[in-house]
Structures are given as structure tokens and as C-alpha cells.
Amino acid sequence: MSPFPPTYRGQVSRRHVPEHIRAKYVRDYQLPTLRTLCLMVAATHFSTHILPTPEVLEALSSASHARVKRPRREQRHKDDYMPEEDENVPHNATALPALPSLSPKEARHWHDRNKQWLQHLPAFYMEALYELLCEHAPLSITKEVLSCYILPQVGAAPNSSRLRERLFFPASLPLFSQDTKCAALLLATLSGSLALSPHATDVVGALRALDLHGLTRLPAGAVVRLLKAPRALGPAPWHLVRVTLPGCLAIDDATVDALVQSTGASLAHLDLTMTSVTPASLTTLGRAAPRLQRLHLAWCDGFADERVSEAISACISQGMAAQPPAIPFRYLRALDVSHTSMGDVALGSICGLVGPQLTSLDVSYTQVGEAGTLDVLAMGLGRSATARPSSLVHLGLAGLCVHASSLLRFLRMFLPWPGEKERRSALRSLRLDDLIEFSRRDPTSLQGRCGLSGDTLYRLAQMVYAAYMAGHVWERVSVGGDKRPAWAPSHWALAAADLGTTYTLGDTLAMLMISVADLHVGGLEILAAHLTPSHDVLISTDATQRCLRAWHAPATALRDDALTALVPWTGALEKVSLDDTLITPNPTLAWICLSQCRGVPVRQRRSYWAPAS
Known part of the structure; x- marks a missing residue:
């Protein structure tokens, strides 16, 4: 159904599922629906593909007009059009997403038809599209x-x-x-x-x-x-x-x-x-x-x-x-x-x-x-x-x-x-x-x-x-x-007090991290030397039963050795916030917040996340 050629995997059938959609549906053993993905794509490209702005229409018309003047180097089907760099194409047109070759009249017709379809879009889908527009394309x-x-x-x-x-x-x-x-x-x-x-x-x-x-x-x-x-x-x-x-x-x-x-x-x-x-x-x-x-x-x-x-x-x-x-x-x-x-x-x-x-x-x-x-x-x-x-x-x-x-x-x-x-x-x-x-x-x-x-x-x-x-x-x-x-x-x-015996910080954190899905613990002095549990809390629970998914530990003086000791207690961890700590980053997490961390020099922050050569 797409006007783009099949080689453009990002715009046809194979599409990366955004993180927040994956977290919402995969956690409940559900897959994102095609309707959800279509609405997100429509919201993301609303100003270029659904209702192009006047600047986009002008650039599209100019680009299409320039493509008509360009001599054809080889015979191609209209649906197999592959955009190429050309000095006659305006600079602002090359920055736009790939668009099919349209004349100014066709571009205007396309714009007017989308207006009619949007006016007749059912209320439920329009409200969902509006929510996605607020998130992905507020401008x-x-x-x-x-x-x-x-x-x-x-x-x-x-x-x-x-x-x-x-x-x-x-x-x-x-x-x-x-x-x-x-x-x-x-x-x-x-x-x-x-x-x-x-x-x-x-x-x-x-x-x-x-x-x-x-x-x-x-x-x-x-x-x-x-x-x-x-x-x-x-x-x-x-x-x-x-x-x-x-x-x-x-x-x-x-x-x-x-x-x-x-x-x-x-x-x-x-x-x-x-x-x-x-x-x-x-x-x-x-x-x-x-x-x-x-x-x-x-x-x-x-x-x-x-x-x-x-x-x-x-x-x-x-x-x-x-x-x-x-x-x-x-x-x-x-x-x-x-x-x-x-x-x-x-x-x-x-x-x-x-x-x-x-x-x-x-x-x-x-x-x-x-x-x-x-x-x-x-x-x-x-x-x-x-x-x-x-x-x-x-x-x-x-x-x-x-x-x-x-x-x-x-x-x-x-x-x-x-x-x-x-x-x-x-x-x-x-x-x-x-x-x-x-x-x-x-x-x-x-x-x-x-x-x-x-x-x-x-x-x-x-x-x-x-x-x-x-x-x-x-x-x-x-x-x-x-x-x-x-x-x-x-x-x-x-x-x-008579119910308690000697305990360590490891006992306290182990009981909390095993039992809670979203745990916020801030202000403690978490040191690796104090994390050895004195009780059998970890032995009595299977690793698959631990429900911790999000862990926030700001201002805890956490270092790499303490973090290494805490990781086995976490289970299927998805989100970590370690603001104002002393750790260095770990790029294997999907989401991590490291603001105000003195162990991450500003000049080296980009190198931590650079892909391995």
C-alpha cells in the first residue's frame, strides 16, 4: 500500500517498534497492532506526508519539477523511483523524507484529499492520533x-x-x-x-x-x-x-x-x-x-x-x-x-x-x-x-x-x-x-x-x-x-526491636529489591563492603520470581563495585536511575539516567555510547 519501493524497509513493512510501545505491549504478552504503528507513523510524519506544510509542498513541487527536467539515465517504473542527488534539486528538498515524484497539481490534490479524510476520521482514532502528535510532533x-x-x-x-x-x-x-x-x-x-x-x-x-x-x-x-x-x-x-x-x-x-x-x-x-x-x-x-x-x-x-x-x-x-x-x-x-x-x-x-x-x-x-x-x-x-x-x-x-x-x-x-x-x-x-x-x-x-x-x-x-x-x-x-x-x-x-537480630545493609536492600517492581531508595550510603546479607533472603527466592523492573537510587554514593554486587539481585531490570552517584556508565541497559554523576567526565560521555568498531 505504500508508494515507496520495497528496498525502503523503514517505510514499508519492517518497522522498528518504539521502546515505550514495546514496554507496554510486550510486558503483557501482546504485540503492537498494525493500527498503533500506522497512527505513530502518521503522527511522526504529519507535516511532511499527511498534511504537508506550505514549505514542504513548495519544496516537493520544486523537487518534482526538477526531476521532470532531469534526463532519464535508465528506464524505471514509477513505483521503483529511487531519489538521487542532483544539483537542480533545491537544498531544502533533499532534507525531506523520500517522497514519490509528483507534479504541483498532484501534490495539491494529495493534500486536499488528506484534509477530507481527516475530517471524516472516527473520533476514537482522531483522539489517538492527537495524543501521538502531542508526543512526537507537537510543532x-x-x-x-x-x-x-x-x-x-x-x-x-x-x-x-x-x-x-x-x-x-x-x-x-x-x-x-x-x-x-x-x-x-x-x-x-x-x-x-x-x-x-x-x-x-x-x-x-x-x-x-x-x-x-x-x-x-x-x-x-x-x-x-x-x-x-x-x-x-x-x-x-x-x-x-x-x-x-x-x-x-x-x-x-x-x-x-x-x-x-x-x-x-x-x-x-x-x-x-x-x-x-x-x-x-x-x-x-x-x-x-x-x-x-x-x-x-x-x-x-x-x-x-x-x-x-x-x-x-x-x-x-x-x-x-x-x-x-x-x-x-x-x-x-x-x-x-x-x-x-x-x-x-x-x-x-x-x-x-x-x-x-x-x-x-x-x-x-x-x-x-x-x-x-x-x-x-x-x-x-x-x-x-x-x-x-x-x-x-x-x-x-x-x-x-x-x-x-x-x-x-x-x-x-x-x-x-x-x-x-x-x-x-x-x-x-x-x-x-x-x-x-x-x-x-x-x-x-x-x-x-x-x-x-x-x-x-x-x-x-x-x-x-x-x-x-x-x-x-x-x-x-x-x-x-x-x-x-x-x-x-x-x-x-x-x-x-526484640524481633530483629544483627543485620547489614545487604539484608535491607535484598528484601526490598526482591519484593518490589519499582523501587526508589535514595540518600543511603551504599558501600560494597556492607552489602553481604547475613540472612538467607536470596536463597529462599528463585531468580525468576524477583519482580524488580525499575530501580532509582539517587544520591547513594554508589560505586562500580557496589553496583556489581547489587546487579544479581535485580531480576529482569528495565530502568535504572543513578543520579548523583559515583559509577561509570554501562551501555548494555536500554534506559539509564546518569545526571550529576561525577564519575562520567563530560569529554568522555560520547565515547561511552559509541558503537564498537
């Missing part, structure tokens, strides 16, 4: 391309509208990063079409997702006008399931009010990360978004304990006064309040309402546990030593300041201890970066150590390994140690 997404082919359009007659299920504006596109008013203008144009056309029902009813990411200068009124545009269709014409507005700084409580008035009954996923909303939006969402399942409020200012408690109380009062009475947030499963000023009082109010039903909770870098304990959080989650199995899958506690024994006692409610094979846990992801072992309540105190000390980290590794041996599958564990040797005892007496 090809212009305002004209976005308006003519990607955005929904309201037709002049019934059933003539172009339907789309998703409206996606990423700030990383040059179209939005260079023209700060472009997103607002496109939304205003769509709002005007929806307000004026009597046939906007199909367009509004088809949209399921509104994703505006990182548009820091987008006015909140642009989103409000879009949501209120189709007034003639009724009070709640939208059926949006997902609305994500991370980084849109102007989004406020008025936007949330307009959102729940327009589509509150169907809203299931709401991301308000780094916006200007206040706790008043919690009351609004609890009243008018009964099906909300995921809520992200990270990096939002103003969520103090008192205000959050008042909002939750008002939310409960409104639910009790409703006819029939309703429980606010009764379907909420994922909550992210990281990097906010919430403390034990605020989180206790929220978790007292939805805590036992949560499957994902992130309270990283908040004021939770400011007294050194996590007892309030445990009560909010409905946990005790004899509680039923928890449904929590992801738990983020990074950046908190807690007592070491309190942390282990809290985790003990979710994870089994060595020897408890009958206990099961749903926890799959655990984030414990930048934890500070509590010393004093004074925030200016420097006595707290950033990262887990040796005893605490060893006890954590024991619980992770025990859960793994009981059939638990760990997706990700992220921990951080301090700059002391990893076997140094904690300056706090641990409640479970």
Missing part, C-alpha cells in the same frame, strides 16, 4: 489543525456535528506555551458555537472529559462560559465524567459551582491540583457531585484545619437535610491532599467521613502527624490492630515528621509481620520519601533527621518482604534514608 499542531480536525464542531443541520469525547489542551504544546491567549480564544469560539446553534445537543452529550493542563494564564471565566453556553438544552446538559484542571491557577470556587451545576450528576474524576479553590468547594462537591470517585486537591492554599472542618460539617448537614437524605462523598475512593496545610484535625474530619472506603490516599508534605504520631490518621481510616483487611492500595506519607515507632505501628495495621502468612494486604504502592524522624515540635529544630534510619528501614523491609512472601504484588515502594550508614541504629527505641 505540527497549529490553531488551524486543532480547529479543523481535533476540536468538536457544531453543525448547521441535525446530525452534522463533529463529535468528540475529550477536550484536551496541554500547556506543553508550542501552540499554547507561545500564545497565552490561544486556549481562551478556542474555548470562547466553541462556547459561541454551542450558545448560538440549536443543534448543540449531540456535541455536548458526546463529551466525557475536559482536560486543561498547566494553562496558568487561562481565565476562569473561559471555563465558566463554556459550561454555561448551552442554556437552551436545560439546566444540566453536560455529561462529563472526568474534569482535570491541574495548574490552571485562576480556577476558583465559582468554576466549581458552574461545574457541578452543569455536570455534577455524572462527575467521577476531578483534579484541582494547584488551583485557587478553597474548602468551600468541598461543601459544593459533597452536595452536588454524588458520584465523585477521585478528588485531587494537591498544592491548593487555604486548606487550614478549621476551614476544612467547617466545610465538612456543612456538607454533612446539607446531606442530612436533603430529601431523601444523602451521604456526601459516598463513592469517593481516591483522595490527594498533598502539599497542603491540612493537619490531623482537617484530615480527621475528611477521613471520618470517607476513610474506610478509600483505596488511594496521599497526605505527603502536609501537617499530618505534627505531634509525632499517626494515631489520628489511623482512626480516620478505621484501622486498629484487629480491624478487617484494609482496601487501601496506595498510601503517600512523604515529607511527614513522625516518631519511628509510630510509623511502624501505623504500617503494622496494613502489612503483615514476618511469620504472619495468613494476613493479606491490598497495599500496592507506598511512598515514604523525605520522612523526618520526630524529635521536637519546634519547626525550626534541626534535630530531626531527613530520611529513615537503619532500624526503621530494616523493619519496613521486613514487612514488605513478608507481604511479598504471602503472595503480595508490590508495584512501587519509595523510601529515603539519611546520610549515615544504613545499619546505624535509630535514636528512638523501636517497639519491635
